[in-house]
Amino acid sequence: MKITASLLAAAGLLATATALPSTSPTKKFSLDQVRNPKYVPGNRNGPLELARIYVKYGQNISENHHDAINRVRSYKSLIRTPMTDDDDHEAGNPDADSATTYPQGGDAEWIITASIGNPPQVFHMDIDTGSSDLWVFSTLLPKEEINGQRIYNPNISSTAAEMKGYTWDCEYGDGSHSSGVVFQDTVDIGGVTVKGQAVELASIVSAQFTKDSNLDGLVGLGFGKLNSIQPTTQKTFFETAVAGGWVDGGYFTADLKHNTSGKYNFGWIDDQAYTGNITYVPVDNTDGYWMWTSPGWSVGPIPKTGLNKTAIRGITDTGTTLLLLPDVVVETFYARIKSSQWSDEFEGYVFDCGTKGIPDFTFAVDAAHFITVPAEYLDYAENGDGTCFGAIQSSAGLGFAIFGDIAIKSAFVVFDEAGVRLGWAPKKLGPP
Numbered sequence: 001m002k003i004t005a006s007l008l009a010a011a012g013l014l015a016t017a018t019a020l021p022s023t024s025p026t027k028k029f030s031l032d033q034v035r036n037p038k039y040v041p042g043n044r045n046g047p048l049e050l051a052r053i054y055v056k057y058g059q060n061i062s063e064n065h066h067d068a069i070n071r072v073r074s075y076k077s078l079i080r081t082p083m084t085d086d087d088d089h090e091a092g093n094p095d096a097d098s099a100t101t102y103p104q105g106g107d108a109e110w111i112i113t114a115s116i117g118n119p120p121q122v123f124h125m126d127i128d129t130g131s132s133d134l135w136v137f138s139t140l141l142p143k144e145e146i147n148g149q150r151i152y153n154p155n156i157s158s159t160a161a162e163m164k165g166y167t168w169d170c171e172y173g174d175g176s177h178s179s180g181v182v183f184q185d186t187v188d189i190g191g192v193t194v195k196g197q198a199v200e201l202a203s204i205v206s207a208q209f210t211k212d213s214n215l216d217g218l219v220g221l222g223f224g225k226l227n228s229i230q231p232t233t234q235k236t237f238f239e240t241a242v243a244g245g246w247v248d249g250g251y252f253t254a255d256l257k258h259n260t261s262g263k264y265n266f267g268w269i270d271d272q273a274y275t276g277n278i279t280y281v282p283v284d285n286t287d288g289y290w291m292w293t294s295p296g297w298s299v300g301p302i303p304k305t306g307l308n309k310t311a312i313r314g315i316t317d318t319g320t321t322l323l324l325l326p327d328v329v330v331e332t333f334y335a336r337i338k339s340s341q342w343s344d345e346f347e348g349y350v351f352d353c354g355t356k357g358i359p360d361f362t363f364a365v366d367a368a369h370f371i372t373v374p375a376e377y378l379d380y381a382e383n384g385d386g387t388c389f390g391a392i393q394s395s396a397g398l399g400f401a402i403f404g405d406i407a408i409k410s411a412f413v414v415f416d417e418a419g420v421r422l423g424w425a426p427k428k429l430g431p432p
Contacts, residue, residue: 028248028267029190044381045069046389047347049321053404055208056130056319059397068347114219115188116199117157123150123216127264128319129254129290129415130402132226132236133168134187135200136217137209140180145205148213152201159195160185168200168228178205182229187237189219190266194241198227198234221252221318223417226288238266238417250418254318256409258377258429274412274425279369283420289315290415291400292422295367297325299333300359307364308332314401316413316422322380323361323373323406324395333361333392343387349394350387353379361392363407365424373410374429380406 047068051061114125116136123136137149154160166182180203187197202209202217209215219237220226227233241247248267255273256262263273284291291314296307312325325333330349334340336359339352351358358375365371380391395401414423 027192027246028265029192030263030265044389046350046381046383049380050348050393052208053320053322053324053402054398057398057402062347064344065347068345111215112189112219116152117154117185118159119156120188121150121152121157123152124214125217125219126215126319127219127221128317129221130315130317130319131218131220132222132224132233132288133170133200133218133220133228134197134237135168135178135180135202137205138180138201138203140201140203141205145210147210150216152199152217154183154185154201157185163198165231166198167230169230170228178202178209180204182234189237192241192246192266194237194244194246197237197240198229200229218319221415222290223285223288225285241266242417251414251416253423254408254413254415255427256318256405258409262409269414274427276426277369278412278414278423278425279365280414280416280419280421280423281365283422285420290317290422291315294363294365296364297329298362299329299336302362302370307362307370312363312401314395314403316403316408316415318405318408320402320404321391321406322402322404323378323392324398324402324404325392326401327394327396330392330394333359334390340390346383346387346389349390349392350383351390353382353386353388355388363403369424371407371411371424371426373407377406377410 047065051065051069054061054065111124111126113122115122125134125136136152137146139151139153139155141151154162161184163182163184167179168182169179180201183199183201184196185199186193186195187199188194221236221238224233224235224239227236235243238247238252242250251269252264252266253269253273254264255270256264263270269278281292294312294314296309297312298307310326310328312329314324334349334351337351337355337357339355340349341351342348343350358378360372360375361378362370362372378391379388381389383389391406410429412425412427414425416423
């Protein structure tokens with residue numbers, strides 16, 4: 001199991017989570033995102049974001065790639081804006097059915113406020129459909145591995161119970177890892193309270209996590225078989241909530257948006273959030289991922305002859321920002337941008353900032369239904385030297401493509417665990 005070594009830089013949006021009324025004992029709830037006036041723009045780092053993806057899925061990061069990350073930092077004098085207790089106060093009390101989301105600049109990460117234990121201890125957690133662990137910084141960590149993160153202390157929670165003999169250990173492609181022990185405790189997200197949830201306490205974290213003072217842990221929403229706990233894997237928060245009757249249905253939806261408000265819904269589908277119909281495709285969850293196959297694609301307008309019929313097999317991952325695709329797709333896309341080139345300096349495809357005529361990218365859900373990623377989403381970040389890092393990059397070496405947030409925020413997406421399927425629908429896209 002590989003999980004994100006996130007290096008969040010700045011808060012871009014805030015969110016509140018609202019538990020919706022229900023006549024049944026089960027619940028449905030939403031996480032709403034609204035703009036954060038404290039967000040400081042200009043903090044995106046393309047090579048860093050690409051490195052995070054490679055590390056998450058077990059691919060080694062070259063020395064030149066590390067240098068590329070530092071080049072962008074030095075060019076741009078990257079500014080970080082840490083979250084403070086004032087941010088918590090401004091967002092509201094999480095005990096009052098609210099949670100807080102802080103995505104990285106460029107819609108890179110969606111962070112919720114979750115509480116663990118009794119009395120509740122509040123944490124900023126990353127929602128990630130590309131993993132299945134719920135883990136948190138804890139009092140078991142040595143002081144040198146803590147850098148401003150909120151720390152879970154099981155000794156002050158009356159509902160905490162150690163799962164003796166259970167451990168977790170997540171290995172990274174660069175040789176580092178995070179690991180620890182497992183407790184059961186009460187977890188509240190968006191007003192939905194789950195008792196006896198497996199909570200993984202970090203006793204060791206890699207340097208990537210230590211450097212990111214904005215992230216206290218992770219809430220994985222992949223399938224439970226991807227969970228890393230030994231000797232027996234444990235249910236995700238969502239699976240526990242469904243099994244316990246706390247959430248209607250076995251599905252949740254993502255309606256992420258570009259630089260404006262968006263929403264996660266759990267246990268209900270907002271029919272006003274999309275246009276046309278939802279097209280469902282089967283998911284191969286053999287490895288615990290939301291894996292599916294797109295039957296075709298197009299760069300720019302769909303030609304009269306139809307989409308390119310080369311299939312794209314990939315996962316849908318809210319914990320990944322970029323859109324990583326096979327080389328044939330990537331090369332076709334950048335061939336349409338005159339100033340584009342592969343950059344050894346930045347370890348990815350770049351083009352001159354301000355370039356006109358960047359094409360849209362369209363991928364098929366089935367033979368008759370398509371999702372178009374608009375051109376304005378595909379200029380990910382300025383590198384600081386007059387070039388921009390593209391949001392489409394190569395998936396070579398990973399073994400599959402990744403439909404990250406660049407694709408997800410271009411559509412309305414249903415993650416249906418009960419039906420083992422994904423639903424995609426077009427939607428009205430707001431201004432960039």
